[in-house]
Amino acid sequence: MAAVTADQKTQGTADTADAEHLAAFDAAVAADDRIEPRDWMPEAYRASLVRQMAQHAHSEIIGMQPEANWISRAPSLRRKAILMAKVQDEAGHGLYLYSAAETLGTSREELLDKLHAGRQRYSSIFNYPTLTWADVGAIGWLVDGAAITNQVPLCRCSYGPYARAMIRICKEESFHQRQGYELLLALSRGTSAQHEMAQDAVNRWWWPSLMMFGPPDDSSAHSAQSMAWKIKRHSNDELRRRFVDICVPQAEALGLTLPDPDIRWNEDLGQHDYGAIDWTEFQEVLKGNGPCNEQRLAQRRMAHEEGAWVRDAAAAYADKHAARPGTAGAAAQHVEATA
Amino acid sequence: MSSSTDWPLWEVFVRSRRGLSHTHAGSLHAPDAEMALRNARDLYTRRSEGVSLWVVPSTAITASSPDEKDSFFEPAGDKPYRHPTFYEIPDGVKHL
């Protein structure tokens, strides 16, 4: 009995402490202050962040595949160098984001396991195939363009490590969209076969890119709470319309047509209207019925499984040599550049 | 399938140029310190962001607790006499 009373007492104190913590948390978010890893935060906020950061990180590493598909066939050495650097950045960005998620006590291994088991998502856009070289350009222009529109506001996300990772990512990604646009421009102004290739890619990537902003506001499961917590800063539809406004004049300058006859300027809104999005396709791809869902996940699993012996070997080596001072086991290391 | 668990986590500090101190850049995984240093070089300085690197096992960092922030940091707040702007100096007095 005594134990029960003691427990109840502890519980009561904990509730008061939680209420104080919650008030401090709410005040910090309201004041546009950042939440840092060791701060108290509501469980649902933590879970929501882990979910979003994990999905974002997974998208970066799965997103390497459709572009890496063209590294070996890039049609000039200049383009090949650009594409390799871009795919490498995506691995780096995945890394930054897993690190940010790890500040909340979730290990990368755990997140990768969930991805491999199909229990966490990545952006559906990467379930579409890259069929021609022009797709590399369309991904840079439209997919990265949509991603940047989504990501720039995340640089002011209320969770410090996520916001800092996003600042670094946005800075590095500024070349990604430009290289895609430049690539398409070269095709559009090239031979008629090249121009056709570019138009075909834009036709296939336009609608899936619009879907990247997520379901319409009235049916988005996580939006409202995420906006209140300032994890998210603008609604899906708001960002989508902003993206259309940006793309219309860019397509014109490219000499390519966006595959939507309903795009027109709306005087009253001061923005563009656009046609209806096929949300059935979106839901289907999300459920796993996209053209590449299985292929993408299978390659990711295979790379991870085939790499297991390498990771194990390095860990075993580190264990063996841990005792030797000044080498692998030393607590910290530093290096000065010779230049 | 994989029996391997994560390699340890390391915090990376980058000196962006000589004369500046090392600043925390982020973290990464590596089996040991030597590889951590190399991974840090590849990841955090591939756009010439650094001239020197430190890597420290994340577990070696002891952090102050947000719960102690009042006792840790507030006492410094009411000691304005530590700052030069606290003192009044007559107009025209120079080099002070």
Place this chain on the structure above:
Amino acid sequence: MTAALALGDDALVLSHRLGEWAGHAPVLEEEVALANIALDLLGQARMLLSFVGDEDQLAYLREERAFRNVQLVEQPNGDFAHTIARQLYFSVYQHLLYEKLAAGQGEFADLAAKAVKEVAYHRDHAEQWVLRLGDGTAESHERMQRALDALWRFTGELFEPVEGVDVDRHALRDGWLAAVTSVVERATLTLPSGPQSGAWAAGAGRQGLHTESFGRMLAEMQHLHRSHPGASW
């Protein structure tokens, strides 16, 4: 311009092979590391090929028999141990060679002086991994040994004379052997003992004779460029 072509093709082909790792590396950190090396090599290739002519014409419009790279660099990636063995053998060679070229008065001295810093890092990367795979688990030890053995017979070609590369190739070979032996022994592995080249009098990569997988590699690399004659990208 045999020398620029030989060294340029080495860098171009190895860069291509390393690029094939994108999305397949054993750990995310290694994706970044392998891509860095591939990008360094591609940069070297572009500079070297531009000594000879237009980089894209040379890369995309030459037939297989016109490529002058050593057979070592065209070998398929295999498992990670094979890639690391190829990296060890080639980067130790390239490092020693470029050090000599950088110190000399030849036309590649400036280029080699820049590249030698990159290559020193590639060599270090390979050595670190040979140590870890050799002295890691029983499985990794076995895989690393198998890879060293499998690629050994492509190493002799590294020390064949190349017109325009003015170095003492016997000294180069001695330096290479000492360096490779030291790493292999520290990694608790055994230096392969078989012949360092195949028994074929016609020659090897430097004479434009390649291995079967190289034709397929080139077919993939060149097909898009060749499908649109005269197009710019």
